Amino acid sequence: MVKPTLMDVAAAAGVSYATADRVLNRRGGVAEKSVLRVLAAIEQLGYTRDVTAANLARGRSYNYAFLIPAQAGTFFGEMRAAVKAEAKARASQRINIMIEEVPAFNSDGLAEVLESYIDRDLSGICLVAIDSPRVRKAIQALRAKDVFVLTLVADTQSDSRDAYIGLDNLAAGRTAGRVLSLASRDGGVVLPIAGSLDATDHALRFKGFKQAITFDVTVLPVIESFDRPENVADAVRSTLEAHPNLTGIYSIGSGQNGLFAALSEVQKSVTYQRPVVVLHDLVGSVRTALTIGLVDAVIDQKPDQQIARALDAMKALSDGETLPPDFGTIVPSLYFQDNMPPAPADGPEKGPSL
Amino acid sequence: MVKPTLMDVAAAAGVSYATADRVLNRRGGVAEKSVLRVLAAIEQLGYTRDVTAANLARGRSYNYAFLIPAQAGTFFGEMRAAVKAEAKARASQRINIMIEEVPAFNSDGLAEVLESYIDRDLSGICLVAIDSPRVRKAIQALRAKDVFVLTLVADTQSDSRDAYIGLDNLAAGRTAGRVLSLASRDGGVVLPIAGSLDATDHALRFKGFKQAITFDVTVLPVIESFDRPENVADAVRSTLEAHPNLTGIYSIGSGQNGLFAALSEVQKSVTYQRPVVVLHDLVGSVRTALTIGLVDAVIDQKPDQQIARALDAMKALSDGETLPPDFGTIVPSLYFQDNMPPAPADGPEKGPSL
């Protein structure tokens, strides 16, 4: 009942360990019939290689790097924390993870860091892509050196990386639309605020949003805030003035502080019911706003899950597996005050025990 | 830059490998000052034990068992599939997982299976608890043999098992209440249907539901269906007759087919807007109902995540770690048509390659 070893396989196949090993590791120079017998034995015994022992013998360890934009207090902050947590958790399994801060919104800065990684002994690298010729070239150079390249959150051209892990933005937008439609069942007016529709993620969210809006709900023209809090606040204020009957707001991008400011003004004057507010990413201030009921629903892209998924993907690729088609698709989560996950804490402590 | 080994630690501490080992594994018989030097070296080098090598040397493997109720086509079916998937994925890491079917709703049947596991060499066992003296006794017997016992989905007394992994039912109910409140903003009438309020999970969901309902929404008396489809169908039909203005239905338990039957009748007669329907567990027929728009929102308890969590918990316990307080709490997920996760498929194939 114990797990069979390659020795057992060899014995069952009636060959030597060496031959079984040659088959398993495709070293060649084995007669057809022996190959078959070994494979049959593997099949019959249900043998699976003990990967940990194999890695030990090979002296192999997995080195991965994560390039996370330096942008404090945002979604990327959570992401960094998640990477750190995973790094700690997997340290004892021969998985080494490096975290590097890269300047935000700066393709040359990103490219520079990428280029600096070309000669480190890496198995995989994970980055939030900013498309530019230089970045693309750096990625190609890495892949040419057998480094797996995954994009996270933001993608490049799909043929220039090995996988993309990121939110299904269309689904996210549709979810937002669904919530606001439900909340405006007898007709209503809703306001979408995006950062910029030139950003593909925002554009996709907006598209999904419109898809899910039911016919009797009016969607006001989308406002582009360029993620500046003042712009968001102004937009909300002036819209509320023009449409006192506003039933919903969908904040597609960032600049949430402006949103909160404008909303708390409304909350004080109780003359009308405040619109239902849906926004993105359950981070710091958003969490607070949801808790105190300043906003109603948050669509989250689960940074921790994305990191875990990315690592699983890189490990699988390193082990020569292929990823299922939509492995990287992150389904948006919808959180109310009521089903908010606990704020991320540090993982379980462990001493150097047993 | 390579990962330090215990040899390196010993060298840095100026002691022999044997002494370093004695400290690391708490074998005793080491002078205080040596202990300190070794610990300092561990700290300074950032040494972490290579657990895989340690397990290899110890000949240790983790044997876990999952007892899943035999109930085809339900939530537990998904759960079984998830266990199978995890079993495959972790087979190469010295983790062996056995799945056993146990009769549903049968405490003696469960106890019998538990008793039969007393002499197998297990590190942990995971079960959907049905409380009974015999079951409790069997659990105690297992724990006395250093088997970790986790309850899944349904709990026993909290002091008689090592951890409970399960849905936060109160949060689930609140989430449902929130959705129906949102959808009934200008007042409305909602109907809760439970299986039985004697079941703690249903009672908790109902409690949370009432908490989250806003003041201007009327909650009809809860109907207990005992999870029989006919009862559910009858309840829905008669309530719709009595309250043509019904705005929402919350189906707390099972018997969903009756719900679907009654709803599709309503859908045909388009005289009024059908109530918003919230129910539990994204399985088979529920998935279909959500896709075609027969129901609006599904609260899911993520069986796959529960299994993964349970395994992580058992592994952590086996490794002598302690679990953070609410490690087992599963936050309910809310799915609309728009953010439904893909149906569970089989994991990535891998040959006996490299």
Add this chain to the structure above:
DNA sequence: CATTTTTTGATAGACGTCTATCATTTTGAG
């Protein structure tokens, strides 16, 4: 049949750790 080529067997040393044993050194008590 002799010779080359292909296939197989046997085995050693490594990977990082565990466990155990035995010898040696250091320490503390009397």
Add this chain to the structure above:
DNA sequence: CTCAAAATGATAGACGTCTATCAAAAAATG
């Protein structure tokens, strides 16, 4: 200082696999 007790060092064999090497056997070639 003596002697026992405590602490330390050195080392070997194991875990399951990888890689490499050398010799032996089997098969194919002429």
